[in-house]
Amino acid sequence: MPSAALELRGVLKRYGSALGVGPVDFDVREGELLTLLGPSGCGKTTTLHIIAGLLSPDAGTLRFGERDITRLDPQHRDMGLVFQNYALFPHKSVFDNVAFGLRMRRLPKDEIRDRVGRMLEVVGLPGVEARFPDQLSGGQRQRVALARALVIEPTLLLLDEPLSNLDAVLRKRMRHDLREIQQRLGIATVFVTHDQDEAFEMSDRVILMNRGQIEQVATPEELYDSPATRFAAEFIGEANLIEGVVADVADGAAVVDAAVGGRYPARLPDGGARSGDQVYLMVRPERVDIATAPPGNGAVPATVTKRVFSGDLLAFTLRTENGHELVASKPSVAGYRAIGPDAAVWVDLQDCRVLPRES
Amino acid sequence: MGERIGGFGRALFAPITVLYLLFLLAPISFFLLMSVFRYSPMELYEPALTGENFARLLGEDYYRAIIFRTLKIAGLTALFSLLLGYPLAYFLARTRSIWRGVLMFLVIAPLMTGVIVRTYGWIVLLGAQGTVNTTLIWLGLVDRPVKILETELAVLIALVHILMPYMVFPLFSSLTGQDPNVEKAAATLGAGRWRTFFEVTLPLSRSGILMGSALVFTLTAGAVVTPALLGGQNVQMLGQTIYDLVLSTLNWPFASAVASILVLCQFSIIFLYFRGGRRRAG
Amino acid sequence: MPAERTAGSPATAGIGPTGRPLPFASAAAGRYALGALVTAIYVFLLAPVVIIIFTSFNPTEANTFPPSGFSLRWYAKFLDSGGFVDAFKFSLWLGAIAAVGATVIGFLSAYGIVRFLGRRREAGQSLALLPIMIPHILISISLLLALTIVPFPELGGLIVGHIIICLPFTIAGIIASLEGVDAQLELAARTLGASRLRTLWEVVIPLIAPGLLSALIFAFIVSFGDVYIALFLSGPGRTTLPIEIFSYMQWESTPVVAAITTVQILLIIVLGLVVERLVGLRKLMRV
Numbered sequence: 001m002p003s004a005a006l007e008l009r010g011v012l013k014r015y016g017s018a019l020g021v022g023p024v025d026f027d028v029r030e031g032e033l034l035t036l037l038g039p040s041g042c043g044k045t046t047t048l049h050i051i052a053g054l055l056s057p058d059a060g061t062l063r064f065g066e067r068d069i070t071r072l073d074p075q076h077r078d079m080g081l082v083f084q085n086y087a088l089f090p091h092k093s094v095f096d097n098v099a100f101g102l103r104m105r106r107l108p109k110d111e112i113r114d115r116v117g118r119m120l121e122v123v124g125l126p127g128v129e130a131r132f133p134d135q136l137s138g139g140q141r142q143r144v145a146l147a148r149a150l151v152i153e154p155t156l157l158l159l160d161e162p163l164s165n166l167d168a169v170l171r172k173r174m175r176h177d178l179r180e181i182q183q184r185l186g187i188a189t190v191f192v193t194h195d196q197d198e199a200f201e202m203s204d205r206v207i208l209m210n211r212g213q214i215e216q217v218a219t220p221e222e223l224y225d226s227p228a229t230r231f232a233a234e235f236i237g238e239a240n241l242i243e244g245v246v247a248d249v250a251d252g253a254a255v256v257d258a259a260v261g262g263r264y265p266a267r268l269p270d271g272g273a274r275s276g277d278q279v280y281l282m283v284r285p286e287r288v289d290i291a292t293a294p295p296g297n298g299a300v301p302a303t304v305t306k307r308v309f310s311g312d313l314l315a316f317t318l319r320t321e322n323g324h325e326l327v328a329s330k331p332s333v334a335g336y337r338a339i340g341p342d343a344a345v346w347v348d349l350q351d352c353r354v355l356p357r358e359s
Numbered sequence: 360m361g362e363r364i365g366g367f368g369r370a371l372f373a374p375i376t377v378l379y380l381l382f383l384l385a386p387i388s389f390f391l392l393m394s395v396f397r398y399s400p401m402e403l404y405e406p407a408l409t410g411e412n413f414a415r416l417l418g419e420d421y422y423r424a425i426i427f428r429t430l431k432i433a434g435l436t437a438l439f440s441l442l443l444g445y446p447l448a449y450f451l452a453r454t455r456s457i458w459r460g461v462l463m464f465l466v467i468a469p470l471m472t473g474v475i476v477r478t479y480g481w482i483v484l485l486g487a488q489g490t491v492n493t494t495l496i497w498l499g500l501v502d503r504p505v506k507i508l509e510t511e512l513a514v515l516i517a518l519v520h521i522l523m524p525y526m527v528f529p530l531f532s533s534l535t536g537q538d539p540n541v542e543k544a545a546a547t548l549g550a551g552r553w554r555t556f557f558e559v560t561l562p563l564s565r566s567g568i569l570m571g572s573a574l575v576f577t578l579t580a581g582a583v584v585t586p587a588l589l590g591g592q593n594v595q596m597l598g599q600t601i602y603d604l605v606l607s608t609l610n611w612p613f614a615s616a617v618a619s620i621l622v623l624c625q626f627s628i629i630f631l632y633f634r635g636g637r638r639r640a641g
Numbered sequence: 642m643p644a645e646r647t648a649g650s651p652a653t654a655g656i657g658p659t660g661r662p663l664p665f666a667s668a669a670a671g672r673y674a675l676g677a678l679v680t681a682i683y684v685f686l687l688a689p690v691v692i693i694i695f696t697s698f699n700p701t702e703a704n705t706f707p708p709s710g711f712s713l714r715w716y717a718k719f720l721d722s723g724g725f726v727d728a729f730k731f732s733l734w735l736g737a738i739a740a741v742g743a744t745v746i747g748f749l750s751a752y753g754i755v756r757f758l759g760r761r762r763e764a765g766q767s768l769a770l771l772p773i774m775i776p777h778i779l780i781s782i783s784l785l786l787a788l789t790i791v792p793f794p795e796l797g798g799l800i801v802g803h804i805i806i807c808l809p810f811t812i813a814g815i816i817a818s819l820e821g822v823d824a825q826l827e828l829a830a831r832t833l834g835a836s837r838l839r840t841l842w843e844v845v846i847p848l849i850a851p852g853l854l855s856a857l858i859f860a861f862i863v864s865f866g867d868v869y870i871a872l873f874l875s876g877p878g879r880t881t882l883p884i885e886i887f888s889y890m891q892w893e894s895t896p897v898v899a900a901i902t903t904v905q906i907l908l909i910i911v912l913g914l915v916v917e918r919l920v921g922l923r924k925l926m927r928v
Contacts, residue, residue, distance in 0.1 A: 006642065012735075052828075052832050052833075053831075054828050054831065054832070062662075073831075074828075074831040074832050075831050075832070075833075075834045075836055075839075077832070077833055078834075079832055080833075081826050081828075081829065081830070081832040083829060085823070085825060086827070087823065087825040087826050087829040088829075089829075089830075089843075089844060090849055092846045097736075100830065100833050100843070101833035101834050102837070104833060104834035104835050105834055110858070134815065148656060148829075148833065149832075217868075218741070228673075244782060248811075364855075366752055367837045368757040369748075371749045371750065371751050371752055371757065372743075372749075372750060372801070373755035374749060374750070375746055375748045375749070375750040375769065376806065378746065378769065378804065378805060378808075379805070380803065381769075381782075382784060382787070382798075382801045382802070382805060383771070383772065383775075383780060383805055384782055386783035386786055386787040387755040387775070387779060387780070387783040389786065389787070390779070390782060391788050393786075403786075403789065403790075418658065427801065443682050443685070446675060446678050446679060446682065447679055447682050447683075448677075449675075450675060450679045462683075462915070464913065464914075464917055465683060465686065465687060466686065467911075468688070468690075468910060469686055469687065469690055470908045471862045471866065471910075471913050472690060472866060472905065472906050473865065473866025473867070473868070473905070473909075473910075474866065474868050475866075475868055475883040475886050475887060475902070476690070476902040476905060476906060477689050477690070478689055478887070479687025479689075479693060479890065479894075479898055479902055480688070480692050480693045481689050481695065481900055482690055482890070482894060483689075483692050483696050483899070484688065484689060490688075490692060501734070520685065520686065520689060524688070529680070531887055533893055552671060553918070574773075577774070577775070577776060580776065581776025581777065581778045581779065581869075583778055583868075583869065583872065584868050584869075584872075584887060587891070588887070588890055589893070598776070598778050601778060601782065602872065603779070605782055605785070605873065606873070611786065614782070618778075618779055618782065621714070621776055621779065622776075622779065624775070625775070625776065627775065641700070
């Protein structure tokens with residue numbers, strides 16, 4: 001397992017009586033891009049600011065290698081932070097912006113000039129040294145902010161929703177460029193976003209946060225396939241959550257009687273489950289099988305109530321005989337296109353997963 | 360985002376805290392405390408508790424008249440400042456004229472010239488050979504110069520002039536702070552111009568009216584120079600009385616008692632201001 | 642009411658109308674009425690200042706208006722009188738010191754109020770603006786009293802007093818400027834290795850430089866116009882211009898005062914225009 005660059009243990013921050021963050025525990029590993037993902041107000045930016053030293057936690061410790069940096073001032077942490085609004089100094093030229101951190105470190109003038117020039121090339125913006133931030137486009141400002149954070153050769157790169165102020169096309173390209181630069185420099189990075197696509201495309205690992213707490217730490221695939229909680233299932237992609245009762249448990253898998261009708265095998269969550277437990281059966285829309293003829297035992301009859309065509313995909317809303325709704329997503333190929341609204345179909349569920357149902 | 364006040368935050372507040380505690384609050388408390396000590400011709404005060412300063416201040420007709428006159432002039436100054444300041448502030452807040460900046464500047468400019476300059480201006484205007492009297496004689500309304508200087512009227516006119524800007528600014532803030540759509544909404548609901556003004560604009564500028572009146576009232580109550588130069592001995596007010604007591608008779612304890620009345624006025628005004636403000640918020 | 646109140650002099654024209662709008666027949670009539678009223682108020686506001694400027698060129702002894710000719714004799718007299726010139730110089734010197742002191746302390750306090758007080762900010766701001774809520778005569782007397790007890794140079798008392806009365810204005814103005822500075826810029830500077838002080842110097846101060854300069858000028862103006870602090874704390878060798886004029890006017894009143902105050906008015910108008918250019922005076926008056 002890769003070694004940890006940064007460890008957070010029991011980190012807690014409260015704003016008055018309001019909920020802040022924590023306690024949270026996690027590691028940032030060498031060279032990885034770790035994403036803090038969650039809805040606004042979930043505490044991801046607060047966590048990032050605690051890592052940067054801009055906020056001091058009410059409890060808990062931050063360790064950087066062997067060093068306890070919990071109380072260290074931000075200027076001594078050597079972390080490069082890119083702000084959501086870039087926070088470029090409006091009264092300084094691009095050169096002076098990027099050189100700022102090097103000047104604070106009292107490097108010789110020649111070296112500063114060299115490193116600033118090289119870093120602007122790395123971010124793909126050579127030759128703009130003399131311009132001022134208000135003469136740059138949004139994408140260029142973003143790159144300058146990145147260069148300013150990277151030029152100090154930070155021990156950790158922190159990115160606070162850096163793409164959210166860009167238009168859709170630019171955002172897509174910057175995702176790729178950012179990831180590429182990060183991997184080339186091999187720098188451990190903490191990336192904050194509320195955008196699931198961004199998190200999935202860029203991250204090695206994702207920490208899903210909600211209301212100041214960590215919901216799940218996982219790779220993007222794990223997070224999608226095996227959400228640990230109802231929140232994780234619903235925040236990441238789309239999910240059908242069907243009420244059900246565990247009928248039997250054997251060899252780390254369960255059989256669940258679902259409210260839509262039918263009995264399905266399902267993987268168990270970390271906490272496990274016992275026979276008779278009230279649970280949710282989670283199934284992704286693309287794993288809901290639809291057939292126009294009864295495919296065999298287990299399938300449940302249903303009616304199509306809505307059908308939305310979006311080019312490569314078809315989204316079906318289905319109503320089972322006992323009145324439950326299901327969403328299915330299918331490739332828009334001839335077989336599925338033939339299924340019109342109001343069609344009578346048979347539905348089967350694949351790759352189900354048991355989620356705890358809190359009372 | 361409010362950070363926790365650490366050493367740096369404390370260092371930022373250190374100079375002003377030292378300055379205000381040592382040179383503002385401590386001396387004023389000490390001075391006001393003197394009002395309950397006995398006067399001594401030799402020392403600053405005699406360390407013996409007494410109520411005689413207040414008894415004299417409230418008992419003698421001469422001082423009672425001064426207190427009454429001060430309150431009267433302060434009240435009238437606040438009133439006339441409001442009556443003149445409101446149309447001005449309303450105009451400045453609502454005008455779309457390109458001259459608005461200049462017009463704002465013209466309200467502030469006299470304020471910046473200081474009290475002495477403006478008081479002197481009124482001496483020139485109101486004197487026996489001043490503009491007002493020359494005009495009156497030229498119009499044939501009077502045949503001899505009318506005595507305006509050394510009357511309460513002269514003091515009142517000058518104080519209104521000097522302090523009116525302090526009324527205009529809070530009014531202006533509260534009028535520009537209003538959502539202009541509220542007035543429009545009232546108009547679309549069928550309220551006429553005056554109806555809109557009285558039912559919407561005026562009540563919404565209440566905080567500005569209170570703030571401005573409080574400022575003007577207290578500044579008038581503490582005025583010394585303008586009453587001394589324009590009113591002379593005829594228009595003795597509290598501020599001037601304190602001045603004379605400290606610099607001529609060196610009666611600190613009695614001066615302190617007079618000042619206490621001033622502070623009392625001040626606190627009642629501030630109290631009324633906050634009560635008025637809170638009622639509005641609630 | 643005395644009869645002279647009905648005359649159309651600028652002094653009383655503004656008081657005549659009640660300020661309460663009358664039910665005008667049409668909106669246009671209402672606008673004209675407001676326009677006329679506002680014009681009268683401006684005449685009232687500016688008349689004393691304009692009259693002084695005219696009077697200063699008056700060849701005769703008496704403070705008459707309109708002047709009976711044109712002469713610079715009162716300006717000559719002003720320059721000849723050692724007392725007024727010394728007082729003028731002293732006021733310039735005192736104003737400069739008080740302005741620097743009030744701007745530096747005001748900046749520190751304003752920065753603390755904006756960035757460190759959080760929800761207690763309103764309270765902090767009110768406390769910082771305390772000196773405008775206290776009658777200046779009270780501040781002045783109390784300082785005099787303190788100086789008679791504590792061995793502290795009286796000149797120091799005068800300077801401290803002026804710094805105190807200037808502080809509310811510098812603080813209010815600098816707070817307004819600081820509100821335009823994105824706090825993230827400071828956080829960015831700190832993550833890049835700048836200490837808090839370095840951040841102030843590299844980021845905050847350059848960004849609010851116009852506001853600071855305005856505060857400096859405005860504090861100078863407040864100090865230069867003050868009578869109340871100087872009323873009790875002036876003395877031989879430290880008499881401010883307003884006090885010199887005040888003492889002079891208690892005995893006589895010639896247009897030499899007009900000449901001096903005209904110089905003062907011009908100085909202040911020029912400074913005021915500089916501030917207006919820099920940040921707009923309104924920001925500073927938001928007390």
